[in-house]
Amino acid sequence: MNYRHIYHAGNFADVIKHCVMIMVLSHLQQKDGGLGILDAFAGLGRYDLTADAPQKTGEYKSGIERVMLAKFTNSDLAAYQKAVRPFWKRGRYPGSPLILAYKLxxxxRMVVNELHNDDARTLRxxxxxxxHVQVTQEDAYQAMRAFLxxxxxxxxxxxxxxxxRKDEFEVLQIEVEKAxxxxxxxxxxxxxxxKAGSGADVMIENCTKAAQNKGLSRVHVCEFLQFPRDQIDTFNGCGLLTLNAPFTLFDRVENFRTELCAALGYGEITQRWLINS
Ligand SMILES: C[S@@+](CC[C@H](N)C(=O)[O-])C[C@H]1O[C@@H](n2cnc3c(N)ncnc32)[C@H](O)[C@@H]1O
Known part of the structure; x- marks a missing residue:
């Protein structure tokens, strides 16, 4: 386990992930009934952007820093900014567990799971x-099996x-089917x-097939691209695949995508329904 999220905290990938995550959560919370949340790969929970690691990569400067300097008219972007602001004022960025915990x-109820020893301790x-939050330290897919x-x-x-892991996309689709x-x-x-030839497309196709087999009515995908999708040897962007997506998701993404890319000063966001019935 060499990956350390602190090098990347607040980068464009965190920005788009957390914006859309908040949108999905806010839709699910429109119903009064309780929501059980599992953050299976939780990370540290909070990141000190003044620390050596983020200062070394500077990734947050082309992500959350630009977002926090922007004035948004879109309410979802404003909600994201509002969630981050108390942390940003102190040179910090909230990870998914803290963003979600604030909104419980x-x-x-929520379970946040992190396998890495030091990170799990910090997260705790x-x-x-x-x-209402329980912290666990086990393999994420084991945590998913226990949670559902x-x-x-x-x-x-x-x-x-x-x-x-080289086989992360394969494992992911198997575990999604099990879930x-x-x-x-x-x-x-x-x-x-x-990334070019990464296996993402096969993963998306197989997850969609699994969703079809189980009769799901909505599967949504959106991607943020900073480079052309098939450019070789570069991190071209990131995607968010949502199974049992809220019916409002497409319109909400449509309404924020231009404003977010303008704030970042680069990139484009595309989206489509893979299942919408
Ligand atoms: C991309 S980071 C998570 C970032 C976090 N979700 C956020 O948005 O703030 C992935 C995390 O998964 C952890 N991890 C790696 N393999 C894992 C596994 N098999 N089970 C649980 N956690 C794992 C890593 O230590 C890392 O902290």
Whole structure:
């Protein structure tokens, strides 16, 4: 486990992931019933952007720094900015566990899971103030199998692997299929990198087939590209695949994509329904 998210915290990939994650969550929270959330690859929970690692890469400067300097008219972008601002003021960036924890309602519960020893310890400290959050330290896919299905709760699972393993895309699609067998109503939110020949397209196709087999009515994908999708040997962008996506997701992404790319000063966001019935 060599991947350390602190080098990348607040970069464009975090920005797009967390914006869309908040959109999905806010839709799921429109219903009063409790929500069970699993953040399967949780990371540290909070990142000090003044530390050596993010200063060395400077990735946050072309991501969250530009977003925080922008004035948005779009309400989803404004909501994201609002979630980040208290951290940003102190030179910090919130990871997915803290962004989600801030938005929990009394009836919601969350499990945040991180395998790395040091990161899991840090995460535990950051999550201490949140009584509705349980921190676990196991393999993410094991955590997913244990989490699904939730009794009397709708489920939202955030799957954000580091893609260190060569077979991550294959494992991911197998585990998504297993997850849908355990709960065909869970909303699964998957982050993936866009690189030429990476296996992302096969993963998307197989997850869509699994979703079709289980009768899901909505699967959505959106991608942020900083370089052409098939450019060789570069990190061209990232994608978000949402199974059991909210019906509002397409319009919400449509409404924010131009404004977000203008704030970043580069890139484009594309999206489509893979299933919409
Ligand atoms: C991309 S980072 C997570 C970032 C976080 N989701 C966020 O948005 O703030 C991926 C994390 O998964 C952890 N990880 C790697 N392999 C894992 C595994 N098999 N199970 C659980 N966590 C794992 C890494 O230590 C890393 O902290």
């Amino acid at each position: 309602r009394l009836q919601d 400290n950051f999550m201490n103030p949140y009584p 299905p939730q009794k009397n709760m709708r489920e939202f699972v955030v799957i954000d692997p580091p893609f260190e 849908l067998k355990k709960s065909s109503t869970a909303t699964l939110f998957i982050w993936y990198p866009v």
